[in-house]
Amino acid sequence: MDSVIQALMQVGSFENLGLLIMGTAVGIFIGAMPGLSVNMGLALLFPITFSVGGLGGIIMLLGIYCGAIYGGSITAILLRTPGTPASAATTLDGYPMAIKNGQPGRALSISTTASTFGGLFSVVCLILFAPMLAKVALQFSKPEYFALAIFGISMVTSVSAGSILKGVIGCLVGLWIATIGLDAMSGMERYTLGTLYLSGGVGFMPILIGLFALTQVFINTEESVGKQQMIGNIKIDSVLPSCADIKLTLPTLLRSSAIGTFIGCVPGTGGDIGSWISYNQAKVWAKDDSMFGKGDPRGIAASESGNNSVVGGAFIPVLTLGIPGDGATAIILGALMVHGIQPGPLLFVNDPVGIYTIFIGLLLANALMGAMGFSLIRFFTKVVNIPKNILLPIITVMAMIGTYSYSNSIPDVIIMVAAGVIGFFMYKCDMSVPGVIIGIILGKLAEENFTGSLMMSDGSFMVFAENPICATFLVLSLISLLSPMYRPMLKRIFEKRS
């Protein structure tokens, strides 16, 4: 108990609270800017922790981490430009609700609620189940990782708004793009056309920004013909979500937060995988999924609670085993070690004040993120009121900056523009864009673990069936993949019965 009180005093001090507020605000801003990643934000502000001293710097980094994951949803909803890859799924329902249905305040309030809920849920899980969940995640070997990737890929049928077959093509192309470059096992160059640039693989961010942001610019440009450019005047009655929205999204929030927390504690995954799987499950479990992709509140709630709950989950292997799950937690792990905190099973015994400080810091960072989000919704929605003939060129320039600043590479910008143009024709041919993104995100994870599993089994495919966790995931993937075929049939049966 003494440790908890000491930790509370540590976090509650004027200096540390100020650092937490600053970190969260900076995180939200970084997340909202396409091209500025969570990792970049953490890396840029990491040196500040040296001058702060003690746990203050760590608390600030926690604020950045939480804020940045949430911040990505703001531009995803208002501009269809996900600030971070974790927010890509939010564009599917966030943008239609904000722009086509003219409810940006509602979309942002649902995303803020979901992000805060997901974040707090995962931290509570971190506090309660950290050692237990870490044990389950540790049992994952290559076949389980492969099955997890396939489970993620299977959601392509759910996110394909147009033709499902064309959505699958997009996903396969995405998976192929992920193979470009050096093969991880043999070191052989694949599909590089002999260029140095492609031997490093194709960046994910240029394609993400091109397909989402630039394609939307071209679609809006097409739709702008014959429309008078007027300054919009969308007004917001309330920045808080309505009771009906809370009631509708509550089961989704709970489910997605649980999924996100579990995904987070599996090293090598991240907010992007958490949000896509949560979105897919929200659609699978919905009685009526006809509004998904057209501004369904459950779609926003699923992806946002799914990606923010990854934060708490990601700290489980970091704190209990000293294993970072992704780049962001690797930076925070480094910061902890620099400040003399050695994560691992002994941390709970050797430094209880440190561990409780991190728990309380994470709880406060999520609460602050919610408070800042709600209070700034009116400010954020001003973006929607900017006339399109000013906003669209600005989005294009932001897309250029975002892509270039990500890796200081002009070829990346060329790929972004090409992806934008291809995305426009994909839209015309009724092809879904998210499939490509899912393919690229999960491609490496799927291939490396597919190859690794076959190596383990000397080429026997039985390795995927013999392992219970792996087999369960693969069966679930098959059910998810075939859902468009049997769901209308099931729906008809249930409708007849009712």
Next chain:
Amino acid sequence: MANMKICNYCVAALTILVGVLIARAALGYGIAMTFFGPGPGVWPFVLGSLLVVIGALIVLDTVVHSRKFTATKVILNDAGCVRAYIMMAAAVLYLVLLVILGFYISSFIFLIGGMWILGMRNLKLAVAVSLLFLAGVYVLFSYLLHIQLPLPIFFD
């Protein structure tokens, strides 16, 4: 104006072609089981083959639902599309200028040009918005975050 049936056939043909090319290249990388595990071509070969299968399924689906797809129109040459194509050309030109003139000058030209394409005729407002936006970008990226945006070739 085209229809979705033609579009589907084009998509299917392109998919099959890409699938064949991917699979063919994958065969060259090796798909046999080696001491180091499956060859580097196994995974891409599976992907290429699946693309060919999906392409064929699209052809089948289009033949079966021919009437429905013929009735679905795909507009590719109306005034809106032409404006979108002009915007695409402007984005490509912006990319070229980005390499030659650097970020700030090319962005200024693109912002004015982009607003003009989208029907903005108030030049003073366009210039003011562009300058204000680029000043914000300079303060944030160049001054605070020290991120170097492309410089003109004569600066290199």
